[in-house]
Amino acid sequence: MASKGNSTFSVFGSDTAITGDIKASADLHIDGSVEGDISCSSLVQGETSSVKGAIEAESARLAGTIEGSIAARELVILKTAKITGDVFYDALTIEQGAQVEGRFAHRDARAKTPAQSAGKPELAVAG
Structure with a gap:
């Protein structure tokens, strides 16, 4: 992943509770709770984290609770994740x-009807 100059990384600890949307060009690591939409380059969600809102990221690694839709180019859903919402992806594990x-x-299917989306998305299941 290319970035402009130094890579920026922001961490929201488990004692952090945010109400409102988050838009960041930085990579985010969230262990706390968020009530609002998240838009960022890369998202890592800890096991204790909860998000109530939509997530949009280039890459996301999710391990906590999410109530809302997820759109990511590269998406990894870990075994501790509990997701309620639709998931849009390019590559999925x-x-x-x-x-x-x-x-x-x-992700291409968001703009199409099910009959139009005959492509084969990439899917990997980790054991």
Whole structure:
């Protein structure tokens, strides 16, 4: 991943609770709770973290609780994740034991009807 100059990384600790949308060009690591939408380059969500809102990122590694839609180019859902919402991705890895209540769709399919999206998205299941 290329970036302008020095790479920026922001961490929200487990004692942090945010209400409102987060927009960052930086990479984010969230262990606390967020009520609002998150838009960033790269997101790492800790096991104790909870997000109520939509997530949009180039890459995301999710391990906590999420209530909302997720759109990511590269998405990794770890076994501790509990997701309620639709998931849009280009490349997807799901560890055995992850819980997802929602639909999975390739990101190109967001603008198409199911009959039009005949492409084969990449899917990997980690054990």
